[in-house]
Amino acid sequence: MMDPLCSLAGVSVVVPAAGIGSRMLSTGAPKQYIKVFGKSILQITLEKIFLLKPDRVILVVSPSDNLYKLIDIVESCEVVVGGKERTNSVLNGLSTLEVEDLDLVMVHDAVRPCVRTSDILRLANAVKDHRVGGFLAIPVSETLKTVVRTQVKTIDRGGVWQAQTPQIFRYRYLFDSISRALLMNYKITDESQAIEYFGYEPLVLRGHRDNVKITEADDIDLIRYYLENGKCE
Template sequence: MSLSNSPRYFALIPAAGVGARMQADCPKQYLHIGGKSILQHSVNAFLRHAAIQHVFVVVSPHDAYVAQELLKDERLTVLFCGGETRADSVTNGLDAMAGQVDALDWILVHDAARPGLTPDLISRLIDQVGTDEVGGLLALPVVDTVKLQNLSASQHQVKTIPRAGLWLAQTPQMFRHRVLSDCLASAKAASFDITDEASAIEASRLIPQLVEGHWCNTKITRPDDLVLIDSYLAKLI
């Protein structure tokens, strides 16, 4: 594969989920922190980074919130092509943006519900991945003792497993447009369980780089997560 002499970077944020575990009245990406929606915070991290050419947000075709909860910007496009799964939304987004990007442009896929992302973390990912042919993602090395529970046994069994080499995946996950599109299509055709973009890359026997992230980039999944990130962002606003 030949590498681009002038790499370009685009953000793709799948935001078509409903966030059922938050037990909120609206999808969690539209809950507010510091007067802004969670989605707006996530988008702003990319808009504040000079290297990001454009930000694409993928929402449900019937989304009723984004027009009120996401400010317009000349570097921002909302795509109403969200799918049933995250992988479907990312695939649909990649297809929709194909006319505006090149095959070797970098796509930074980011969870809408990670509002603690900072431009510095984006820079760290871009700088450390560099011109790698595959790409990479932000992640955190596991520091706690890890327990494995076997629920299929006649009696629940628990054992400690070594944490050396274990990482918790975060986002953005940065891969070239053609590579990511091809790997997602191959993984889906093989009925592979696609839990994030890197898992699709790995299914094609490619090896992404792991770039150390930060706890502030935690994904909001449950109400307690919202309180934690609200406290962190309040210090920055």
């Protein structure tokens, strides 16, 4: 039996991978299928997750996606069709789980292959005694601006953090919060935002800057650098 302190024993994982990535269309493939050192981004991400022996892994894909079938490790996942937006896709994944209300569920972006397994475990162990759950984040270090037409204003970055994944929450809090947010047409961009909308206070655990989410073509070079130099083990 795996030691819960060094594994994801007792945790189910949802991996949203239904995005097409309009900013990456010039690459000719959805960003999760871009290859780095002979492996797709999705494969690298899934390999890290399975290394930690979670109870289940739910992979959420686009209805038109057949590329996932070419990745051997996907055979160990349960594949679910995603929805219109990321939030809908996560909810579809959660809906397939048969778990207890307070069981922990982890959501991790398919296009964050550089997440450190040590950070996943730190978060998983940190939320075991937390009422709701929590997520990885890093403090913002750049100067922030709002730009509306020709109006430019600097934002006070004090106390501003950039949320990452994984995010790990107790099933009932996460499922209910996302369901209610969608029902009320709230625009949410990650799971912790849904949790916050309904008055819950998630735990924030500092992550690392190499846990990059691929959104632009330039991010691929950064991912390649981190993976090649062992910066995100």
